[in-house]
Amino acid sequence: MKVILAGGTGTMGRILQQHFAATGDEVVVLTRRPELRQHPAARMVAWDGRGRGDWWRELDGADALINLAGRSVDCRYTAARRAEILNSRLESTHALGKAMEACPRPxxxxxNLSSATVYRHAEDRPMDEETGELGDDFSPRVVKAWENEFFRHARxxxxxxxxxxxxxxxxxxxAFPRFAQLVRFGLGGRHGSGRQFVSWVHEDDVARFFQWIIDTPEVDGVVNLSAPDPVREIDLMHALRERIKPLFxxxxxxxxxxxxxxxxxxxTELVLKSRRVSSKRAAALGFRFAYPGVGLALEELLPVAER
Ligand SMILES: NC(=O)c1ccc[n+]([C@@H]2O[C@H](COP(=O)([O-])OP(=O)(O)OC[C@H]3O[C@@H](n4cnc5c(N)ncnc54)[C@H](OP(=O)(O)O)[C@@H]3O)[C@@H](O)[C@H]2O)c1
Structure with missing residues (x-):
């Protein structure tokens, strides 16, 4: 297969570069920094995330396009950054839509990436694709606009x-190294009330999920990607402390x-918002998580030698 990873230089992009390269696929990364050297088997191709360019040719005859581009949300939400967070997602999705329209063999x-933060702050019940309620503050509004732009380019x-x-x-x-760092620095007690849910997914399941989508023609539209067992923040901190063993x-x-x-x-939204998300559609369509519970995930991510 030939797989295109637009904006594929970040956390998820590197997970997917590694996965598809290991599977023997041709991996092309669209990036504003083509000089970057990441996975040796991935080919970096320049784009600006906005307009047309030579990169359009890469889509012709490719098998899968995965768009991960967007300004990081790990920042203070000033007016300028809010605009960047929104526009980087809309413009890159639009640019890909135009390229797909013009592509002889798309x-x-x-x-397209989206985010589970589209759902409202939820402690009461899991939010699935059918019955989940969408939020109405800044982050959900960005995600809704992002998805709308994406689905506008149906072909x-x-x-x-x-x-x-x-x-x-x-x-x-x-987020994960940040959580672990807080615990190492002695700030691994509960954050806020600690009752907010953290929805999470292990990196191996991310790779398996994208492969599964490509291989499963029945999957279309919106799907949640979240391990079946969201944890309360207080329990996540407890589990992290068990493995990291900070002094306080x-x-x-x-x-x-x-x-x-x-x-x-x-x-603070990144730690205080309660995200209780259910991957109901994926489960119904047969996807099984290798890391359903946070205990197993932490065992793999924080082996004894790395504590
Ligand atoms: N990681 C998570 O836990 C998570 C969870 C939910 C949703 N998401 C979403 O999934 C996507 C991928 O996540 P990630 O963690 O890999 O993100 P990331 O590490 O922030 O990487 C995103 C990539 O987007 C590109 N980018 C940044 N600003 C851009 C702009 N103005 N125009 C075009 N491209 C731009 C960058 O690539 P270049 O600099 O190389 O061009 C960057 O490497 C993001 O959109 C994120 O919001 C991530």
Missing amino acids: PAVWI PGVRQVAVRSAMVFSRKGG ALPSPRWMLELGALFLRTE
């Missing part, structure tokens, strides 16, 4: 799948988190 499947013969991903637990970057673990009330987030130049 990939049969186009997967006969191209299966479109929007993956509402939970937080990826990976050693390669993103201070709880962080909301005001302290607000202050800390200012210094770390991030937003």
Whole structure:
């Protein structure tokens, strides 16, 4: 197969580069930094994430397109950054849509990233694709606009799948090393009330999920990607402490988190929003997670030698 990873240089992109290269597929990464050297088998191709370019040719005859591009949300949400977070997703999706329209032999499947943060703050019940309620603050609004832009570019013969991903637990970057770092620094007590849910997915399941979508023609439209067992934050911190064994673990009330987030130049939403997401459609269509519970995932991600 030839697989195109647009914006495939970040945490998820590197997971997928490794996976598809190991499977023997041809991997092309569309990036604004073509000089980057990541997986030796991945070919970096320049694009600007906005307009047309020579990269259009790469889509012709490819088998799958996966779009991961978007400005990181791990930052303070100033007006300028909010605009960047939104526009980077809309513009890159639009640019790919235009390229797909013009492509003589487009990939049969186009997967666009989306996010499980589209659902409202939920402690009461799991949010699945059918009965989940969407939120209405900044992040859900970005995700809704992103999905709308994606599905606007429907083309006969191209299966479109929007993956509402939970937080990826990976050693390669993103939220997981941040959580582990908090615990190492003695801040692994509960955050806020600690009752908020963390929906997460192990990196191996991320790779298996994208492969499964490509291989399973019945999957289309919106699918959630989240391990079946979201954990309360207080339990996640407990599980992390069991493995990291910090000398102490201070709880962080909301005001302290607000202050800390200012210094770390991030937003408290990333730890305080309750994300209780269910991958109901994937389960119904036969996908099984290799890491359904957080205990098993942490055993793999934090082996004894790395504590
Ligand atoms: N990781 C998670 O836990 C998670 C969970 C839910 C949803 N998601 C979503 O899934 C996607 C991939 O996640 P990730 O963790 O791999 O993200 P990431 O590490 O932030 O990487 C995203 C990539 O997007 C590209 N990018 C950034 N700003 C851009 C812009 N203005 N225009 C075009 N491209 C731009 C960058 O590639 P270049 O600099 O090489 O061009 C970057 O490497 C993101 O959109 C993210 O919001 C991630």
